[in-house]
Amino acid sequence: MIPFSALAEKDRSDLEAALHADVDWVALSFIQRPEDIAEAKKLTRGRAAVMAKIEKPQAVSRLGEIIDIAESLMVARGDLGVEMPLEKVPGVQKQMTRSGRHAGKPVVVATQMLESMINSPVPTRAEVSDVATAIFEGADAIMLSAESAAGQYPVEAVATMDRIAREVEQDPLYRTILDAQRTEPEATGSDAIAAAARQIAETLELSAIICWTSSGSTGLRVARERPKSPIVAISPKLSTCRRLALVWGVHSILAEDAHDLDDMVDRARGLAFKDGFAKDGQRVIIVAGVPLGTPGATNMLRIAFVAAKDSQ
Numbered sequence: 001m002i003p004f005s006a007l008a009e010k011d012r013s014d015l016e017a018a019l020h021a022d023v024d025w026v027a028l029s030f031i032q033r034p035e036d037i038a039e040a041k042k043l044t045r046g047r048a049a050v051m052a053k054i055e056k057p058q059a060v061s062r063l064g065e066i067i068d069i070a071e072s073l074m075v076a077r078g079d080l081g082v083e084m085p086l087e088k089v090p091g092v093q094k095q096m097t098r099s100g101r102h103a104g105k106p107v108v109v110a111t112q113m114l115e116s117m118i119n120s121p122v123p124t125r126a127e128v129s130d131v132a133t134a135i136f137e138g139a140d141a142i143m144l145s146a147e148s149a150a151g152q153y154p155v156e157a158v159a160t161m162d163r164i165a166r167e168v169e170q171d172p173l174y175r176t177i178l179d180a181q182r183t184e185p186e187a188t189g190s191d192a193i194a195a196a197a198r199q200i201a202e203t204l205e206l207s208a209i210i211c212w213t214s215s216g217s218t219g220l221r222v223a224r225e226r227p228k229s230p231i232v233a234i235s236p237k238l239s240t241c242r243r244l245a246l247v248w249g250v251h252s253i254l255a256e257d258a259h260d261l262d263d264m265v266d267r268a269r270g271l272a273f274k275d276g277f278a279k280d281g282q283r284v285i286i287v288a289g290v291p292l293g294t295p296g297a298t299n300m301l302r303i304a305f306v307a308a309k310d311s312q
Helices: 011-019 034-044 055-060 063-069 076-085 086-103 127-137 155-171 173-181 189-204 218-223 238-244 259-276
Strands: 025-028 049-054 072-076 106-112 141-142 208-211 230-237 250-254 281-287 296-304
Touching: 011 025, 034 049, 034 063, 034 173, 049 055, 049 208, 049 230, 055 063, 072 086, 072 238, 076 086, 076 250, 086 106, 127 141, 127 155, 127 173, 127 281, 155 173, 155 189, 189 208, 189 281, 189 296, 208 218, 208 259, 218 230, 218 250, 218 281, 230 238, 230 259, 238 250, 259 281, 259 296
Parallel strands: 025 049, 049 072, 072 106, 106 141, 208 230, 208 281, 230 250
Antiparallel strands: 281 296
16 A cells, blocks of 8 residues: 555645535545545535545455445446456445445446447447446446547437436346345434335335435435335435435435424425325325434434325
């Protein structure tokens, strides 16, 4: 390991410029240790979430510590395949995807996913299988690089990836694999509530799980459960809504905070109906923290009927 910071002076300058541009996520490259993430978080001061790009064997060997401090992970397979034997990369990808889900941290699988589409309007069959594998494993997001940044067919590449993702999510094996990988909730009130919300939604076949969340932690906890019902995250903070766009299954809605519990339930039902997540007469489950607006205090469940009048 080279005992230098992952951030050069120019990196610090670029990071400050990105923060001024109001970015939502900052992905830190070539990290080797959790201290590299801590340094970036100290500079961001909460203005952006920090994603750890795992590209070096040293980072893989300390993955657990890095997950504890980073807000998200990226499996950067291209550089990983240069830094370690190629045949080890698929196993590392699976390890990272499962470890990230277990910790409730979103995982992005990236680089060389549809590489041939830089110059071709159609991917290879192997590339299609590669993208599908990442989705079957439960990754939160899949990312294009040169295909859309410099390739000749950026629109086709995005459309192809979207079609693959949608097809996988309709496959009967997809839900079987997700359920098999589910881990026991941590011994906290927030995790217990999130696990209960998923179970209740499945037992009662509810239309959606609606999370009132200030920091985004409630949405993350529920997403970790990979419920069958859509997850709707309602937040008064635009930054929270935008960051949650990266997370598996989460649809974010920006709305001013609820005044009280009745207001919270009424507006949750109305927004679910308005955005098409529940029809007249269907039920949803609402997850929140009381007192309202307290970050990380998920402690309440409420089942509610949706009526068309709620959206008015």
